Amino acid sequence: MQYLKHPKILIMLYTYLENLLNRLSSECYFRTHWKLYCPGCGGTRALLALMHGDLLLSLKYNPVTLLFLLNVLATIILSLIKKKKGKYPTSKIRLILDITLLIFIIVFSVLRNYLLYAGIDVLGDFS
Secondary structure, three states, X not given: OHHHHOHHHXXXXXXXHHHHHHHHOOOOHHHHHHOOOOXXXXXXXXXXXXXXXXXHHHHHHOHHHHHHHHHHHHHHHHHHHHHHHOOOOHHHHHHHHHHHHXXXXXXXXXXXXXXXXXXXXXXXXXX
């Protein structure tokens, strides 16, 4: 973790990641063929907004992205707790987190596409 002590390297990594995300952004199959938003639509924009410190814009684009990142962070923390204490019931907590995230993804996807067909385009891709 020596590279974390050097701000120039962190800035270079940040710039590389931002450029990579901009280049990887492509047309979504769901959006182009079925005129629907998939659960991941807006995820790249949400991650870029989060990298720029704009939490509200990130949540507007796709709140699943932030919840997924929080889920990954929780997994890392629970793994460290389990490794340190040995007998911590992390599997039940992980299962609850994963099921909660899955339910949120399903509800979010249905609601966003319902709003789209009601004439409210949250992302503005079909306007």
